[in-house]
Amino acid sequence: MSAPVHATTVLCVRRRGQVAMAGDGQVTIGQTVVKATARKVRKLYGDRVLAGFAGAAADAFTLFARFEAKLEEFRGNLPRAAVELARDWRSDRVLRRLEALLAVADRDHAFIVSGTGDLIEPDDGLIGIGSGGPLALAAARALIAHTDLDAKTIVTEAMRIAAGLCVYTNEHVTVETL
DSSP: OOSOOOSOEEEEEEETTEEEEEEEOOEEETTEEEESOOOOEEEETTTTEEEEEEEOHHHHHHHHHHHHHHHHHTTTOHHHHHHHHHHHHHHOTTGGGOOEEEEEEOSSOEEEEETTSOEEOOTTSEEEEETTHHHHHHHHHHHHHHOOOOHHHHHHHHHHHHHHHOTTOOSOEEEEEO
8 A cells, every 4th residue: 555644634434333423623735734624525416426536635635526427427326437437447547646535435335446456345344544544543443342342432432532631633523434
């Protein structure tokens, strides 16, 4: 996979038929916080797919647009759209320069898509990307193993924990659910 992406945290949890994805709101340039309320997760394809990004904002908007076009082309088939985006990302000269990761999910699948052409579907339905991703992912795994909380509550609490530990993650969290 490509080098770690800093300055954000996105977490996705699939649990008991519910999918929740959260992203913090902090945008940094170097070590300076320039925005605290960015929206890094959104619903796509008639609110049936969730997508979140870690990395450069302009690059993420380009990827969202390309991914949304792939979803339309393949009629909401998330695995097929993700595979095709990863293929394009790897082979297209312009896309290859983008510095971002995407987390995408629907009720049946969750994937990480990277600029090196990697397409990963985690075994446990959990995704954590960005500098605070591993922290949020660890917190989510602990919450799943030791509580009966729903997916939305788990992503909210795990993001709160990550925000307390990662200087590139704040507590202004956007949560989207399916």
